[in-house]
Amino acid sequence: MTCTEKSQLYQKIADYLLQAEKERREIPRITLEYPDLTLEEAYLIQQELVKRKLEEGKRILGPKMGLTSHAKMRQMNVDNPIYGYIFDYMVIPNGGVLKMDELIHPKVEAEIAFLIARDIEGPGVTGAQVLAATEYVIPALEVIDSRYQNFQFTLVDVVADNASSARVVFSDRLLEPHLFDLDLVGVTLTINGEVKAFGAGANVLGHPAHAVAMLANMLAERGEKIRAGEIILTGGITEALLINRGDEIRVTISGLGEVGMTVV
Ligand code: OOG
Ligand code: MG
Numbered sequence: 001m002t003c004t005e006k007s008q009l010y011q012k013i014a015d016y017l018l019q020a021e022k023e024r025r026e027i028p029r030i031t032l033e034y035p036d037l038t039l040e041e042a043y044l045i046q047q048e049l050v051k052r053k054l055e056e057g058k059r060i061l062g063p064k065m066g067l068t069s070h071a072k073m074r075q076m077n078v079d080n081p082i083y084g085y086i087f088d089y090m091v092i093p094n095g096g097v098l099k100m101d102e103l104i105h106p107k108v109e110a111e112i113a114f115l116i117a118r119d120i121e122g123p124g125v126t127g128a129q130v131l132a133a134t135e136y137v138i139p140a141l142e143v144i145d146s147r148y149q150n151f152q153f154t155l156v157d158v159v160a161d162n163a164s165s166a167r168v169v170f171s172d173r174l175l176e177p178h179l180f181d182l183d184l185v186g187v188t189l190t191i192n193g194e195v196k197a198f199g200a201g202a203n204v205l206g207h208p209a210h211a212v213a214m215l216a217n218m219l220a221e222r223g224e225k226i227r228a229g230e231i232i233l234t235g236g237i238t239e240a241l242l243i244n245r246g247d248e249i250r251v252t253i254s255g256l257g258e259v260g261m262t263v264v
Contacts, residue, residue, distance in 0.1 A: 009034075010041065014048035017161050020147040026104050029148040029157040042159035043222065049162055050085050059088040061231050062116070063219065064142075065211040066163040068235030069203040072109075075239040078155045081205070083215055084163025086233060092143075092169045098263045100245050103145045103166055108243055109236030110189040110251040112182060112201060112208045113140040113170060116230050120212070122220030127209035130216070134209075136174035137182065139253045141261060142233055143167035144240060168233065171259040179255075183207040186254040187237045191247050197238035201253075208234040 001009070013030055020027045030045075031037060037045075054060070067073050068081045092098055098106070117135035145166035148157060158164060183202040188195045205211050211234035216226050226232065243249060243263050250260040 006041075010045045010048050013045050013160060014052060017045075017049055017147055018052055024102065024104050026149045027147055029153050030160055031154050031157050037156050037160075039156055039159060042156040045160040046084065046162055049160070053087055061086045061088055061091070062233075063215055063226065063230065064163065064165065064233035065215050065235045066158075068205050068211045068214075069199070069237055071197075071199065071203060071239045072236045076153070076158070078158070080155060081211070081214060081235065082155065082159050082163050083218055084159070084165045086165055086168055086231070090165065090167050092167050092261055094169055094172050094259050094261075096169065096261055098143060098167060098243075098261050100263055103143070104147065105151060106143045106145045106166060106243055107151070107240035108189065108249050109142040109144060109240045110187050110197070110199075110238055110253075111140045111142050111233045111236060112185075112187075112204070112253065112256075113138040114177075114208070114212050114232045114234065115174070116212075116226055116228060116232060118228050119225055120216045121225035122217035125213045125216040127207055127213050130209040130212040131177050134177045134212075137177045137180065137256065138174060138231070139171040139251055139256050139259045140233055141169040141249060141251045141259050142236065143169075169259050169261050170231070171257050173257045175256055177209075182209065185256060188252045189238055189241060190250040190252065191241065191243070193248070196241050199237040201237065203237045204235050211235050
């Protein structure tokens with residue numbers, strides 16, 4: 001394939017994924033039709049998809065990390081962290097409502113988010129550098145909604161699909177990172193008052209700051225960086241849970257507070 005043909009293929013696949021999101025329809029995963037796509041190409045498709053959203057007037061809140069805990073990697077049967085992007089239209093206010101019919105087959109995740117004060121540019125970024133560049137840490141609840149049938153995919157599929165990003169709820173409390181040992185905080189994911197999954201900050205690469213450092217280092221490979229003012233999700237601490245209409249979802253992080261939403 002020539003360069004132009006490749007670029008046309010990436011655009012076509014990005015369209016296919018965007019259409020599925022708009023129509024709330026699950027689709028066969030792209031590697032069934034294009035088994036030779038590389039991870040590098042998957043990020044190029046993601047870039048195309050992100051570009052389309054920006055052209056529609058949507059705004060990026062920040063990049064996010066995914067598949068950073070063993071719980072998530074095991075559940076999804078993949079073995080490497082990935083990144084995607086969170087947009088302004090995905091935000092649900094804390095205590096707000098998730099409309100089931102806006103999505104396909106949503107799942108929830110308990111996460112810790114970082115609000116970044118200064119640009120972070122890789123390679124070679126460490127967790128300590130990330131903490132020094134972080135203004136606040138924020139309890140968060142991510143709603144993922146793979147556009148693929150049965151939520152099943154390879155690493156290439158899920159990267160192209162913007163890491164299943166769909167919705168996010170942030171806590172209203174802004175907490176200074178030096179007040180906590182984010183590896184030691186306990187995290188519970190509760191549905192209708194029942195704890196369905198739990199873990200510790202350390203589930204995410206030993207410390208959630210390591211996920212942000214890894215993100216900066218991955219972005220550096222594409223000549224990109226983390227920018228001041230971005231909010232970064234560090235990845236699900238436990239396995240993700242399917243949700244249903246009527247569910248009350250709550251994430252509690254010891255010392256940091258809680259964040260929740262209702263599914264209708
Ligand atoms: C991929 C997105 C993963 C996380 O926190 O691990 C993610 C998926 O599991 O569908 O957001
Ligand atoms: Mg996530």
